[in-house]
Amino acid sequence: MERNRTEKFIILLISLACIGLTIESVLLGWEFWVPPLLIIGIISLWVMNFSEEPEYKLRRVLYFVFSCLAVFYHGVHETSFFDVALVVSFVLVTFSFFARPYMMHLLLVEYGVIMIIQFVLFNRNGTVFGTLEISRLLLHEAIVLMIYFSCIKAIREREDFQQINDKKDGIIEAYDADMEDFLTNISHELRTPVNVVNGIADLLIKRNAGHEASIIKNAGIRLSYQIEDIQDYTECKRDKVILEEEEYITTSLINDVVSRFRLIEEDKNIELVVDLAPDVPARMTGDIRKLHKIFRHLLENAVKFTKHGGVYLRVSSEATDYGVNLCIEMTDTGIGMD
Incomplete structure (x- = not known):
């Protein structure tokens, strides 16, 4: 521009x-x-x-x-x-x-x-040429040379300034790339031990090891979600986000949301109201993993900042030229978002 x-x-x-x-x-x-x-x-x-x-x-x-x-x-x-x-x-x-x-x-x-x-x-x-003409000619030549050298100096300074900016941009890009590589590597390294912890927690729960096993399981699930968020962040920064297309059942997605609500509600006595519009198709196609993540973030934010009252979830559909869009609306009685 x-x-x-x-x-x-x-x-x-x-x-x-x-x-x-x-x-x-x-x-x-x-x-x-x-x-x-x-x-x-x-x-x-x-x-x-x-x-x-x-x-x-x-x-x-x-x-x-x-x-x-x-x-x-x-x-x-x-x-x-x-x-x-x-x-x-x-x-x-x-x-x-x-x-x-x-x-x-x-x-x-x-x-x-x-x-x-x-x-x-x-x-x-x-x-x-008289003295006046010669003096004028010399003055004009001096002015031209002065402007010439001034333009050359301005161009050189502009080039140096651009080189400094390019160098700074290169350092910033290299730093961002290193940080993204670090986050990618650490998320992969954390995934294996977290899966082990979750697996052991499942075994303890099956053996009725007590409430502590459920706490370990919930903490492991939250950590797994954080690892997934790190991976999604690095994918967004590198413009390598891939949306999967698979068929999923809408009611199953809603049931997962309700189950997640029961885990994070933490005895706050908060009510969850789910309003599923009748025109929503029973089966839809999309990235179910990212849909789960959207629901999870919205629900966790709603529960976190709602002390009394409840959370209202409305799921509807919107017809388009290429099919149907799934619309998600979540309202709570908390302090809200700016």
Whole structure:
């Protein structure tokens, strides 16, 4: 977006300058065939910009070549002797936005060539320069050199600043990648011992080991969910989220929600009301694991911040062109979310 704005701004400046050059050419009676070419050139520049053809690098060169030709056309006329420095300075500043030092070098060379041509023309006419003309000429050359070196310095500083930013971005991306690798590895390493703990807790529960076994089982389930959240986070950061498509029974999904509510309700005496719309299909297709996760997060948040009252869960469907969407709405009497 920034590049496109810069390109349009430069074309606008070139267009205004060429319109002024066209008016000057007509008023001073210069070559009659050049003004139509300038107008055609301006139109061509805008067409290239809007069509984005050819590629940006080539368009940038074409803009520069057209401007150099316009500067040369203006500078080779005797009446432009003291205006050349002003025009070249204007073009130097304009094309410094492209941040290409070679353009500055070529413009300075063109200025030197134009001044040589001007001296040749004045020498043929036998024109003698006085002290005032020489001082003005030296001042103009000094101004052009000052602007040239200022543009080069600004371009170099801009390049250094961009390199520093790129380096910082690279460090940040490398840090993020290392953190994602760490989270992925640690989640895989934790999964095995957690599964062992859950399995042993199931055996203890079957042997009536007491309430402590159920506490261990619930803690193991929560830790398993946290590990899954870490894996989902790393998948989202890497844009590698894959949605599975499998058929599931809607009532079974709701039963799992109710069972989960009984585990996390923690004797708060909170009521759960489930409203299943009659138009919801009995069987649907989607990622059942992620649906469970959505229900779990919503339900845990509702129970966590609800001290009295209850939780209202509404499940409905929405017809679309490609099928039916499952709509989940959860309301509680807690403090709510900002």
